[in-house]
Amino acid sequence: MFDALSDRLRSTLASLTGRGHVSEADVDAAMRDVRLALLEADVNFKVVRDFIARVKERAIGADVLQSLTAGQQVVKIVHEELITLLSAGDRTFHLSGSPAVVAMVGLQGSGKTTSSAKLAKYIVKQGRRPMLVAADPYRPAAADQLQTLGKSLDVPVYRAPDGTPVLDIVRQGVEAARRQTRDVVILDTAGRLTIDKALMAEIEAVNAAVKPAETLLVVDAMTGQEAVTVAQAFAASVPLTGLILTKIDGDARGGAALSISAVTGLPVKFLGTGEKPDALEVFHPDRLAGRILGMGDILTLVERAQDTFDAKQAARMEEKLRKASFTLEDMLDQMQQLQKMGPIGQIMGMIPGFGHMAKEAQSAVDRGEMKRVEAIIRSMTPRERRDPGVLNGSRRRRIAAGSATTLTEVNRLVKQFGEMQKLMKQFSGGGRRRVPSGLLGRR
Numbered sequence: 001m002f003d004a005l006s007d008r009l010r011s012t013l014a015s016l017t018g019r020g021h022v023s024e025a026d027v028d029a030a031m032r033d034v035r036l037a038l039l040e041a042d043v044n045f046k047v048v049r050d051f052i053a054r055v056k057e058r059a060i061g062a063d064v065l066q067s068l069t070a071g072q073q074v075v076k077i078v079h080e081e082l083i084t085l086l087s088a089g090d091r092t093f094h095l096s097g098s099p100a101v102v103a104m105v106g107l108q109g110s111g112k113t114t115s116s117a118k119l120a121k122y123i124v125k126q127g128r129r130p131m132l133v134a135a136d137p138y139r140p141a142a143a144d145q146l147q148t149l150g151k152s153l154d155v156p157v158y159r160a161p162d163g164t165p166v167l168d169i170v171r172q173g174v175e176a177a178r179r180q181t182r183d184v185v186i187l188d189t190a191g192r193l194t195i196d197k198a199l200m201a202e203i204e205a206v207n208a209a210v211k212p213a214e215t216l217l218v219v220d221a222m223t224g225q226e227a228v229t230v231a232q233a234f235a236a237s238v239p240l241t242g243l244i245l246t247k248i249d250g251d252a253r254g255g256a257a258l259s260i261s262a263v264t265g266l267p268v269k270f271l272g273t274g275e276k277p278d279a280l281e282v283f284h285p286d287r288l289a290g291r292i293l294g295m296g297d298i299l300t301l302v303e304r305a306q307d308t309f310d311a312k313q314a315a316r317m318e319e320k321l322r323k324a325s326f327t328l329e330d331m332l333d334q335m336q337q338l339q340k341m342g343p344i345g346q347i348m349g350m351i352p353g354f355g356h357m358a359k360e361a362q363s364a365v366d367r368g369e370m371k372r373v374e375a376i377i378r379s380m381t382p383r384e385r386r387d388p389g390v391l392n393g394s395r396r397r398r399i400a401a402g403s404a405t406t407l408t409e410v411n412r413l414v415k416q417f418g419e420m421q422k423l424m425k426q427f428s429g430g431g432r433r434r435v436p437s438g439l440l441g442r443r
């Protein structure tokens with residue numbers, strides 16, 4: 001979502017760091033570019049104006065420009081101000097009360113049900129016992145959707161008979177949770193097409209009836225400034241404790257994510273980054289700012305790796321890498337693990353210095369290149385996977401035919417793997433240098 005903005009900011013800021021002396025005019029010119037980049041990313045114009053004013057005020061101060069590292073300092077100021085921009089309110093996820101009640105509210109299709117399931121999964125990981133409540137009395141299909149998700153996550157779903165009024169549903173849901181010793185209740189409420197009085201009244205009544213510890217507004221980041229307007233309208237009439245921004249993985253321009261906290265004063269607590277139940281990230285302003293400025297986001301990457309990789313397997317892989325006994329079989333394994341971490345473009349965007357390659361890597365995957373490499377390895381015999389040295393011409397032709405690829409592709413893979421092995425031998429000969437496990441499955 002932040003690709004275009006990120007590209008522009010990176011190149012503008014690179015023009016500042018790539019030189020010895022930085023003048024006030026240089027900062028002005030760079031800030032004009034930053035301003036345009038933000039506006040083009042659909043960031044609210046008042047937010048942009050204030051942001052630029054703050055950066056300029058700090059950057060044009062005498063100590064900055066006279067310093068030998070003026071360029072870097074300006075970038076640092078942009079980074080810090082970007083963090084401030086994203087940091088409104090209290091981002092702690094409060095789960096007080098027994099059970100703690102979390103109400104999900106928002107417009108139709110914003111992602112309430114999906115986010116309820118994601119949150120349930122997140123809460124289970126924290127060692128708690130959530131229950132989902134289908135608090136949409138108007139559409140039986142909504143309850144079906146939640147039940148299916150709950151089943152796949154092994155989280156119980158409370159569902160009242162059709163036609164039960166919403167206040168009865170939520171009270172009964174909380175009761176059911178107490179009986180089943182569930183300590184968190186997530187209310188998946190009904191969406192509306194527009195913000196109307198009836199919806200607001202319903203949210204208020206639910207609030208009064210079950211006193212949620214969190215009332216989270218779910219907004220679709222793909223709708224851009226519309227999302228900001230919606231959040232403003234909700235915030236003006238019901239007490240919200242925070243926001244969940246969904247569909248951050250989409251190709252909208254990112255303006256909603258960058259403006260919504262500054263405009264509403266509400267904290268963003270979570271980001272939805274995909275359709276699957278594990279595509280939820282706790283929102284960290286510093287990490288997002290780092291990602292946008294191309295500084296990477298190692299912390300999120302490490303967390304994802306920890307969630308995805310089994311520690312023993314990772315240790316075994318690292319051992320193999322160190323001893324340079326890594327085979328094509330292992331490479332296939334690693335590629336599969338890596339894909340579990342999320343779309344390759346997202347992952348590469350988190351590695352410092354790799355941001356600019358993220359798009360190309362993603363399109364290589366989208367073109368099916370990763371699948372083809374997998375197919376090639378799968379068409380090899382175990383012996384060939386362990387020792388590509390035996391791959392003579394006729395074996396290679398057999399593999400190309402078996403994997404529906406070409407001889408050129410097979411040759412390329414074998415060659416690349418050979419180069420990788422050489423590299424690994426250097427690493428292992430070079431002493432203690434550790435190869436980050438899990439990151440080498442990349443072609």
Ligand SMILES: Nc1nc2c(ncn2[C@@H]2O[C@H](COP(=O)(O)OP(=O)(O)OP(=O)(O)O)[C@@H](O)[C@H]2O)c(=O)[nH]1
Nearest residue numbers: 108109110111112113114191246247272273274275
């Ligand atoms: N790509 C992507 N899709 C999402 C995300 N969150 C939700 N979706 C999709 O958005 C659509 C709507 O999601 P729901 O969770 O059903 O939305 P809702 O707010 O419960 O909708 P109503 O109950 O009809 O008001 C579904 O197709 C979801 O798969 C996300 O973070 N990324």
Ligand SMILES: [Mg+2]
Nearest residue numbers: 112113114142
């Ligand atoms: Mg729903």
